[in-house]
Amino acid sequence: MGADRVGGVRRPARAVAYAACGAVLLAGCASMPDSGDLRDVESTPRQDSQLRVFAMPPREDAPPSEIVQGFLEALTSDDPQYATARQYLTGTASGHWRPEQSTTVLAGSPNIQADRTTGHDTSHDNSDDYAFTLTGDKVARVDVQQSYTPMRGEYSQPVHLTRDKKSGQWRIDVLPQGVVMGQSDFQRNYMSVNKYYFASNTWADSATSATAVADPVFVRRRVDAMTQVVRSVLSGPTDWLEPAVSSSFPAGTELRRGVTSLAPDDQNRLTVPLNEKASGVGREKCREMATQLLFTLQNLTPTVDTVTLQRAGGGTLCSLEEEQAEAVATRGSVKRPDYLYYVDDKQRLVRIAGGGTAMVADPVPGGLGEGVQKLQAAAVSWDERTAAGVGDNGKSLFVGSLVEGGALDAPVLQSQVRLTVPSWDARGDLWVADRDPARPRLVVLEQGGGQPLDVRVPGLKGRVDAVRVAADGVRIALVVRAENDSKSLLIGRIERDDKAGDRPVVSVLELRSAAPELEDVTAMSWAGESRLVVAGREKGGVQTMRYVQVDGSTPEGPPPAALTGVQSLAAAEDDRSPLVAYSSEDGIVRLPSGTQWQKVVKDGLAPVYPG
Template sequence: MNGRGVRLVQGIVLASVGVVLAGCVGMPDSGGVSAVDKADKPGDRWARTVPVPPKKGDGASQIVAGYLETLRSDDLNYTTTRQYLTAEAREAFEPPTETTVLTSAPDTREADDVPRGDHAPEPKDSGVMKFRLSGHQIATLDAETGAYRPGVQEYESFVEVVKEKSGEWRISRVPGGGLVLSTKEFKRTYQEPVNTYYFTKREPEALVASPVYVRDQQVNPAAATTMAVAALVRGQGGMMAEIARSAFPANTTLAGRGAVVLEDQKLTVRLRLKTPPDRLTCRKMAAQLWYTVQNGFAARLSEVAVRAGGSQLCVLTEDAAGQYATERLTRADEHPRYYYIDDEQRLMRVPAGDGEAAVVSGPFQDGKAKIQSVAVSRDEEQVAAVAAGGGVLYSTGLGSSAVLGKPLLRSQAAPGGDPAVSGLTAPSWDGHGDLWVADRTAAGSVLYWSDGGTAVPRVVEVPGLGGDRIQALRVAAEGARIALVVADADGGRRLMLGGITRSGDRLRVQPLTEIAPQLEDVQAVSWAGDSRLAVVGRVGDGVDQVMFVETDGRLPEDRARELTVTGVSAVAASEDVSMPLVAISEQAGVVRLPVGSDWEKVASGGVAPVYPG
């Protein structure tokens, strides 16, 4: 047995038919609690954990281990879990409403802090035993909404086990924190997040992704799809409540069992509604369903039908769904190429696939205009550039007829400062053609927004920044989220995500939340998908490396994309995940990482790599 409370069943999903292989691993029959990280083996990612009831004669520590393991199993009714409890505890038991995520499996020992050896006997005369569960907590997951909330703190909870008249040990007091998982166990249980999609509150509307976590994606994809749709219909929370809205009317729910059916590329969803929506609203509801299911479960759809009360409310076809696609704003599929500034201060363009770098015609083709960073608009018709030294921002066209023109913005920083920490940051374009940049001065930092990249820049309020300073920024394509690298007074750099809200002419970044608090010394950030960022930073005492971070703060298992060369200072990624990562290495220059390949050298020298945006 793997632990005392579960049996692992390896599942391979083929054409929706599960081919199941059974297997189990032994554990000592006595001694202290063994914390098991079942996700250490690659095959365990698709493993189904079947709960196993307590065995007659199990010691107190084995009862605790078994109870914890059944919570992690795929028995979401918790029938077996209750068998580990006393009658009173069974009566009071409620399914976990949250998941606590620790860096590793919880350390479990007797409450007197005396560790028990693997084969130490249980006290024979004791009728009550207490155990302490502890670990380093990095996040919680809300069971109802599926929302992941980063937050570093020390976790501690207690469990009490009593010997009943039958002579068997049972739990009388369950530990707090709900389902307690290590990061590896979390990965096995939830796999990748599923993006649910909502409409931005700003006009024109665009879909924005909100990741949620559902169980059984591999073993029971139909159940996982239903859970994801239920989370979407329930509505957005947290930051998404500030920046986005749902087309689903309030109090909408799924219409019982079988409410979500995916068959022959057709998704049918039956709802309970108080009032039927109008046709446009219904089509927007269908669009939210379309991209949640198609992007979250790699399900190629041909249509989505929304039904309620026995009637069909609307049908959305593939052509009609295209008008809501996030690619309309990212335009990554239209322009699969990236840019950088070469050693001669020229703006270079490189195809994302095979191909050589070429000089871009326009005001930055000859190196006379000394620049330190650039941002190319998503339609590749405009370019913004910060002059060497960080004192001036230009915004102009791309092409042989474009001229540099007058500065769009001048920094208020004192001349002669270090351009890495003073003056204007690298700019960024959203998918609506608006330009964003921050100015770093001795007094702090100021965020600016320019309508169309040509209007006089206006100050954007960032009330959650306090005395910290913006060092780098990247705005999302839909213009409702902004990723910031923020430095504190001691020079420490961390990653933050803000929601962009609008009230008349007033723009604010609120709320502003630190994500991935386990990351240290963050140097650069770039959008790498609808809800994923690529960053340069390090974890703990590790080395600086390029890694992925979800917008909710989770570091995916594939985060460690460590360069084989040192001195990584910048990274560029595309929202099209098929495009290569691009980075600047101190030793190798401009390098790129195609999907499924190794790092390749692009140029010996260069700075400021960017994809359009």
């Protein structure tokens, strides 16, 4: 990434890289003044992903400021247990320091400020203590579960040093728990990986397999990421997702004692030795456990296509290949949509066959494709057998089967003002928000009909302007309009209580921001199992389009090509399908992988994939 900017001027990175014995050594011992104004720790240049980065230990008679800077640079290295960083600490401080507790991400590298009340120039006296304050602007925090949370505000933490009476060397004896680094170093050191669990609710009565739900976590990129990820799966889902999913691993399941590293063999098989907690599981439960790991590992690397679980005392619990895992659980990213749908110039619902280059649209079978009822937007169920359309006045919601001769009945829902574009979940239920200012509400219609259920959304501040349910049926994306008319993208967890009475109680809980940098979101769509594509405006900026993760982080890779006037977006969770958008300037356009935007049709609007 290169060094962060300081005061508007890019300075060369202070850490020097050396190629030696297949590794890169980063010098962490350049000097800096012991007192004075704010100083920064230069971020490490972005290195080749196959090279490992190690820091240098403290040099003899290094002054306090150099000790602090060297320690911060050591935090950005690929040292598995932070052994080099610990050399900058006293023995007592090293024993109490828990780097795995959290990682705090700052906009730039941490600034080091001498404490003017206790700090002083050690070249002029013989004092044995020195204090600094680390400062910066917070961007995010990765907690002990490796879960990412965006943050804002100032970072300020004290660091104290003492001089060892025998050796005369300065060492840190007071420091904040966890790790702190600049955003560029975080992007170089960490990577996001989806680990997988199963939806707790049975979302489809006819389901023959479980539904896999992605739970993104951040792991250190070049510190045995495979073993880190396996341990993370065994430890269970993150706190935010845990109420809505389950793990097939028995509580307390860990790697067998003494197992420190995992690697696939030359046949792409990963063998995972487990402790005694898993020894009594049956065949089906073991297959579910192996499926969780295989889905997770395939998200990390393509080099694993078989997982074998071993008992604590030796012997195989079960072995599972990729094809077998797909029979155990379904993932939204696996099924490629048959069609792309949109509303044409005759206000009918039409479709274009997916997977090809043809752009000829045909009306859908059934009442929604006949044009008798004019439409302005629509949504198609995941199985592509049913569709819902919003009438041209925006106040009425119709549901019809996509079969020849299918009749269109009376509206299933009406608003006094305007409805959002609806969204289907994997269960076959239909979600939509009523934007009536006098009675704004989010509702769900079971199997697309019947009496609407009002959805509880505790903590919601504002009115829902757009709704998209994830393929897993566990998470929902909402565009929420605040009182000041700003629109933000929030992710909520869907929970259902089917035991509360005659009808289930449905709630969307623990809303969190997925695009904290955007203040005016105009369009969004799921674009993967834990990724969305969103169009919006940054504070004080112009409209932009980008991919975001459900946890608020930015995924690796380039953003979509620029497009002006974006009013709606359609993306499939299967990334083989092109991104599609409706632009007020260009009509409906699509973006095949590796190309520029291509025009589909000028006189059409509201493109959607199933969901």
